[in-house]
Each structure stands twice: as structure tokens, then as C-alpha cells.
Amino acid sequence: MKNMPSPFRYVASLLMLLVLFTSACGSKEGKVEGVNMLYGAQSKVWKTDKELSSTGDKVKQTDAQEDERITFFANGQYNMTAAAGAVNGKYTFDQAGKKITMTPDGAAQSNSFDVVTLTDDKLTLKSPEGAELRLEKE
Numbered sequence: 001m002k003n004m005p006s007p008f009r010y011v012a013s014l015l016m017l018l019v020l021f022t023s024a025c026g027s028k029e030g031k032v033e034g035v036n037m038l039y040g041a042q043s044k045v046w047k048t049d050k051e052l053s054s055t056g057d058k059v060k061q062t063d064a065q066e067d068e069r070i071t072f073f074a075n076g077q078y079n080m081t082a083a084a085g086a087v088n089g090k091y092t093f094d095q096a097g098k099k100i101t102m103t104p105d106g107a108a109q110s111n112s113f114d115v116v117t118l119t120d121d122k123l124t125l126k127s128p129e130g131a132e133l134r135l136e137k138e
Contacts, residue, residue: 032118035093038100039072046070046123046135054130069138078102100125 038044047069051059068082072091080087089104093115103110116132117124123135 030117032095032098032115033120035095036074037118037120038093038123039074041074043071043073045138046072047138048133049122049136050134052132052134054127059131070135 048061048065051061051065053059064083068080070081071079073079076090076092078089078091087104089102089107091100091102093100098115099112100115101110101112113125113127113133115124116126117134121137123137125133125135127133
């Protein structure tokens with residue numbers, strides 16, 4: 001009976017498997033994948049999932065804000081639609097620097113955001129002031 005594992009070894013093995021499984025299936029928050037995750041094959045539509053203030057508090061979304069969409073295209077163009085109208089423009093994505101810069105058509109100034117998370121179905125943008133906009137693939 002020397003070869004029989006002790007209950008302690010059995011429990012330790014189960015715990016190790018649980019830790020490995022949990023880390024393999026962990027959150028993708030904070031992961032920035034390739035630029036093609038931003039626009040998919042040709043384009044991808046993103047909608048607001050959650051907005052956080054610069055202090056980390058959840059910001060209540062109005063019905064109009066919940067209907068806003070942003071589409072990123074593979075050619076470096078974007079389109080934002082809202083009840084008030086639409087805005088078109090160009091964007092650049094610096095994957096190494098984890099930054100996206102968006103310039104509306106006809107505007108002299110651009111807007112830059114830190115890309116906190118970019119996966120196939122999640123996009124989190126952080127403003128220079130610290131507010132976060134969490135988007136999900138539509």
C-alpha cells in the first residue's frame with residue numbers, strides 16, 4: 001500500500017488543477033490584442049456596456065446614450081451614431097503604446113484615449129482625465 005496516494009496529495013492535486021483552470025479562463029480585462037480586434041474583417045460595431053467616472057463610479061446611461069454606436073473600419077475610418085446625428089472621422093491605433101487617436105472629419109483637433117482592453121468582444125477606452133468607457137461588440 002506504499003504506492004497509494006495520501007488524501008493530502010489528492011487534495012493538493014485537485015487544488016493545482018483548479019488554479020490552472022482558473023488562470024486559463026481568467027478575465028481578459030487589461031489585455032490589448034491586435035488592431036484587427038478593433039474592426040474585425042472589414043468593420044465592427046461597438047455599443048456602450050458601462051461608463052465609469054474618473055473616480056471609478058458608475059455613470060448612469062440615458063436611453064439616448066445606450067443607443068449610441070461606434071463603427072471602426074479596416075481602412076482607418078470610424079463612424080459614431082447617436083440620436084443627435086452621426087460623426088465620421090479617421091482613427092489611428094498605436095498598439096505598442098496602447099493608444100487610439102480619433103479625428104472627426106473637418107476638425108482641427110483630435111481626441112486620444114488609452115486602450116485599456118481590446119479583445120474580440122470588449123473594448124475599454126480611458127480618457128486623459130481618467131474616465132472609462134467600456135464597450136462591447138454588437
